[in-house]
Amino acid sequence: MNNDSTSQIMSLTQLGYLTVTGSDTTKFLHAQFTNDLEALAVSHWHYSGYCTPKGRLLAFMIVLRRDDNDYLLIMDDSVIDKFLPRLCMFVMRDDVSIKKGTGKLLGSIENTPEDWRDEMDAPSEPGSAVCSENRCLLAIDEQRVLYINESGQAESSSTSQQDWIRQDIFAGIPTITTETQESYVPQMVNLDLIGAVNFKKGCYPGQEVVARVHYLGKIKQRMFYLSLETTDDIAPGDQVFSAHQADKAVGTVVSAVNENGATELLAVLQTKAVIEGLSLHLGSVDGPEMTMHKLPYPIPDIEAEPEDQAD
Structure with a gap:
């Protein structure tokens, strides 16, 4: 880091x-x-x-x-x-x-702040962590560090x-919120593609369903990265439509951020709609059109990966 x-x-x-x-x-x-x-x-x-x-x-x-x-x-x-x-x-x-934790969680992108390094060594590689007393530093990826201070004392921030x-x-990491709880099996939000599902371990709640999808079924919905231009607020669970299927949504929003009208989001979509290259719109068939981008990992059963149309 x-x-x-x-x-x-x-x-x-x-x-x-x-x-x-x-x-x-x-x-x-x-x-x-x-x-x-x-x-x-x-x-x-x-x-x-x-x-x-x-x-x-x-x-x-x-x-x-x-x-x-x-x-x-x-x-x-x-x-x-x-x-x-x-x-x-x-x-x-x-x-x-x-127990529910009451400490403070902070994040830093592209570096490990000096104040954090004064308290403990920085973690060496993504997936590693350094913990000392009531503090932990986690290397999330090559760019990001997560800091947890269980005492609740931590430097405030003006960064959003x-x-x-x-x-x-960008990394294709989902979020499950109250709006999307019980909406997806793990494969729909690509947990199997980011190392969050182990198919060789023993039983856990829902394991039979997750294993059946993996070994016997073809996954008909996957999570994709898209962008669009809109000033409207977008929330998890908002629907995505295609002009070729006006009466039924082809997907739902998982997470989204908006800055000055430029929105980036993750959405679970019917893989058929992606393979066929259908136009995708937020909220309704008349809503703003969405542009698809590549994730940093391949998605199985998608014959042609979407071209990244970002500038």
Whole structure:
């Protein structure tokens, strides 16, 4: 990661986290999530999902392993109030304690701020983390660092968190919010393509559905990166239409950012509409037309990847 004493720091108020501790924590969480926690090394993190028994996502998260049985679960703050009691329901007699975190989450793009480096070493590579007392630094990718201060004391920021969301969109990393809970199986938002699903681990809620889609079915909906010109507010769950199918939506918005009328978003779309090159419009067939761009990873079963039409 790069180091820069002049970095701008953004407050990631859209995110929240849970702390999970206790001697049975790894065994417990491993049986709940789509990814393999037993293979996650201490001081590392990975993406994972939590599903209903029908295989629909209730949460998408970063799972940070601070110690053998000490984890942070970082996700969109809006889903925590529904996710927390559901997860606690399965603890039963296990030695597991789950609490909502009250600390502050900050992000930096393209460098590790000097103040953070004064407190601890910077993580060496994406997927790694450095934790010290009540603080953690996570290397999210080659450009971004996530800082968690559980004491709640952290430098304020004037930089918009929209920049962080925009980087997730560029990277093809979804967000599950209250508007989109139970809307998608993991493959629809490409969790299998970003290493957030392990198909060789044991059972977890919804595992049979997720495995059946992987081994027996053809995925008819996938997540794509698009842009458009509009000054309208766009929210997760907003519908996408095609002029060739005016009476029924061909997709829904997963996440979006808008700056001066230029909007970037991720949307789950029918793969047929993408393969056939149909024109895509937000909100209705008469809505603004959307331009498709390439994600940094290939999408299976798409015969021709969309041309990136960005300038």
